[in-house]
Amino acid sequence: DAKTTQPTSMDCAEGRAANLPCNHSTISGNEYVYWYRQIHSQGPQYIIHGLKNNETNEMASLIITEDRKSSTLILPHATLRDTAVYYCIVKRTNAGKSTFGDGTTLTVKP
């Protein structure tokens, strides 16, 4: 799995968009970008994934640069419940395991 780099922590005001960056400059052509989050030491929760096109679901949007060396997870209207550690993971689509880094601790403030 390609290595990823994320900021250690970020703050966001409630109701504003939270933009979480991730660098993955060594990503291979068959590797996807996955995002998970972990709230209060619960089990990690899948958010979204993508290969090269931008993706959107009910939780978030994922923007991947054209060269695929970086990506941004966007929570459009952050709430206090979005306070969590967010992990960016790069891996092949058939890989049933993941390599987790330390992630970004997002704190949403009132």
Added chain:
Amino acid sequence: NAGVTQTPKFQVLKTGQSMTLQCAQDMNHEYMSWYRQDPGMGLRLIHYSVGAGITDQGEVPNGYNVSRSTTEDFPLRLLSAAPSQTSVYFCASSYSATQYFGPGTRLLVL
């Protein structure tokens, strides 16, 4: 579906004791994996399985054994518990690269 279940939720062991952490999933997923998470850190892969009868080591396998006799169950055995194994243990399952995590087992070794 119950998803991924883990038992027990909490456990206290004395050094040298053995125990088995249970993990079960009812989604017919082929991939299952075990992670440990130490305070303030990301998850680290202990062992994983790509199907019944097939297991392999992850990043930190020492002191742990696994077996996969059925698709549903993937128990993790601590052979002789050590204080360094105090951690939170997460089990995950997946049918592709999207993993679903259990709620975790919090283990304290005295």
